[in-house]
């Protein structure tokens with residue numbers, strides 16, 4: 001069977017306050033659909049106090065504009081063969097909203113339902129040196145505990161030299177909203193994760 005006809009489920013699970021990570025998440029979901037995957041785009045619930053969100057117009061507007069996107073559930077994680085995780089940086093680590101969702105997974109983790117999937121992560125900071133790698137590593141630390149297969153983009157395609165982050169697609173807010181280049185790099189990262197998951201599935205199936 002050709003590799004691109006192997007069925008693959010992709011969950012894009014993310015948090016975004018003001019839309020930058022949301023734009024990357026949409027690019028990932030679009031790329032996965034183009035690859036022929038079944039795709040779920042899911043945001044994790046907002047847990048910041050209402051008055052804190054309301055005090056930031058961009059945050060309040062984005063929350064309202066994305067209410068139609070379903071909340072991530074444990075079923076989205078266990079259903080997926082590929083999990084793409086996105087978060088803005090918060091003082092050099094993942095956002096508490098995404099961590100809160102991750103911290104609800106102990107039961108499925110204990111049942112071994114998070115192992116052997118492909119995981120890859122993406123982020124947005126405000127500053128160029130504001131902690132992209134440390135944020136992505138804070139996410140990847142979780143994946144070691146889950147027994148996942150981390151598939152970073154590395155420099156596995158020439159496009160990776162254009163933004164230059166081998167840990168995962170990363171965006172700098174100070175330079176404006178994500179561009180077509182960010183979307184293209186997110187698409188490469190997604191294709192790589194999907195292809196790896198298909199190869200793993202095909203290899204396991206070939207062993208009967």
Ligand SMILES: Cc1cc2nc3c(=O)[nH]c(=O)nc-3n(C[C@H](O)[C@H](O)[C@H](O)COP(=O)(O)O)c2cc1C
Pocket residue numbers: 015016017018019020021022087088089090091092093124125126127128129130131172173
């Ligand atoms: C509490 C808080 C902490 C942040 N910490 C950092 C940081 O350590 N480095 C940085 O460059 N940006 C930091 N930012 C900025 C966001 O990560 C950045 O604006 C990002 O692009 C937001 O993504 P979003 O539009 O998807 O929410 C912080 C923002 C907040 C609200």
